[in-house]
Amino acid sequence: MPELFMVEAINDGFHVELARDDAVMVMGEDVGRAGGVFRATAGLRERFGANRCVDTPLAEAGILGGAVGLCMAGWRPVCEMQYDAFSYPCLDQLITHVGRYRWRTGGKMEFPLVVRMPYGGGVRAPELHDDSPEAYYVHTPGVKVAIPSTPADAKGLLAAAIRDPDPVVVLEPKLIYRGEKQEVPEGEHIVPLGQARLAREGTEVTLVAYGAMVPVCERAADALAGEASVEVLDIRSLRPLDEDALLASAAKTGRVVVVQEAPRTAGFGAEIAAILAEKAILDLHGPVLRVTGFDVPYPYWKIEDRYMPSVERVVSAARKLLGF
């Protein structure tokens, strides 16, 4: 099995999916000639032609709105939003149409489109290249949301998103795009939506995370070695959510820390905490704790490390919980 960076695995997934299905097309800013600013779509234009890997005008609402019409003409468009915070203009289309159109037709039409984007901080980038907007997307009815944390999952979740008959948003953690090469299955590889991944088994405390926070939690588990048995649950799919895996882990350890880099209030971590409060309260030895970003604009990069959830903050939360 080849070892690939996450962004290489995504590129591999695109080559496989475009070769498999002639209806799949890629569109976005700089995805064609340049192969994407992170090279996620490299080689697609050369191999599949300019009509299936399309450099669009610089207009995010136009890209996603155009994709709605392309679906009506029988295409399966995959739209790249160049960066997390550049995606905000597309929310207009996502909220008013993408999540509603099938419902509006009484289920007679399908909109099997994908929106994917690099997200998250820690990359020493200018303002608005660092956001974690997953809560906006997962709060929108009618769409599904996935966030991989490993190269193999990035390929497999992208394939699942492309094949899914519903609109799917995939947020890719750019911090670990080229973090660590890992084994990625060759050819067709699917990671079904709605299945969490047990990244590390443990018995005393569960760290729940997704995307770039999964490696942070794994390092926190390492730091706690010899002190506590730590489980790390990689959510992978925010909707549909694998509640069974979440509740099983909570029942086993009785202690849960949720880690997200997005701002704290009404973040996805709050949803996890609410589900645990409703369905697992009698299994818990202490409160569900959150380690998160803060309710401020994402900071300039000279001070971003203090903002981002760190191994130390996760370890500290776990220790606090282990005292219950």
Next chain:
Amino acid sequence: MAKVAPEEHELRRVIDEEREVDGLGPDELLSIYRSVVLLRTYDERSVVYHRQGRIGTYAIFWNHEAMQAGSVHALADEDWIFPSYRESAIGLLRGLPPSTVLHWWRGHPAGWWNPADYRVASICVPIATHVPHAAGLAWGEKLKGNSTVAIAYFGDGATSEGSFHEGANLAAVMQAPLILFCNNNQWAISTPLEAQTHAETLADKAVGYGMPGVRVDGGDVLAVYEATREAVERARTGGGPTFIEAVTYRAAPHATADDPRAYIDLERVEEEKRNECVGRYDAYLRRLGVLDDATAEEIKNEALEAMRQGIAEAEAEPEPDPELVFDNAYVLPPPNLREGWDA
């Protein structure tokens, strides 16, 4: 670069110039007449139904019928229509039952339809956000090698929206076979055109996209037909999109919930009512000898009967099952969708 046609600031007219349109014989002229009368009847009956509490809030399109019917008659059956709420009943011209549109205004899920069945997209309620859909569909059909054309309807206010710009630009860049049909009725609820744009005409915007822009008298169904037919021909033969500005004046409230007396020029409204589009076409056809009292009455009665039947069907529809709340939001719904539904 697309070649921009010469500016056509003068409104194209057929009826007032007592011209005839090439290729339109008596049968076609009467077919267009049936369409404007059907739409007029739908609209006038809907206002009555609203007052009787039989439909909900309704967006009136009185005096917009010529723009809708004239343009639709210039399309082929396989061409796609993207309506705004002002064109809610435009699907009737493609065989959509009146009861379906009445359901829509009654807030009943039976107002859903499959756009592919009629090649009429769902009614777009937010302003201009369907313009990129129409651009995407037209581009997608072109990519598949089909000769299908799309038309998107929107008002003058919509040209201020970012979605209009992004859709128009996308269509132009991709040379998508799209007609951008602007019904410029001078008002966006209470905001007049001069508060909407500083451009001399809305058609001038076409120049910036590298596409032809034309202006027509929106109360002249044949001028609308002729201009749209040219745009369709251009689109179908690879000439890309066209912007059509059809100029009229809103002679009715924005919707049943609106009272325009607070802002509108009432004298101008009265003048427009005296010159409304169905009456103008009716008089033209009579001058040509194509229409007489008996035929006009028969066509009006057909339309009235269609509406009587439509509202009867709509009112006979059983109350919707609340379980429909969950149907159709997803093909493969998440497992926790119904959480909290059952007490």
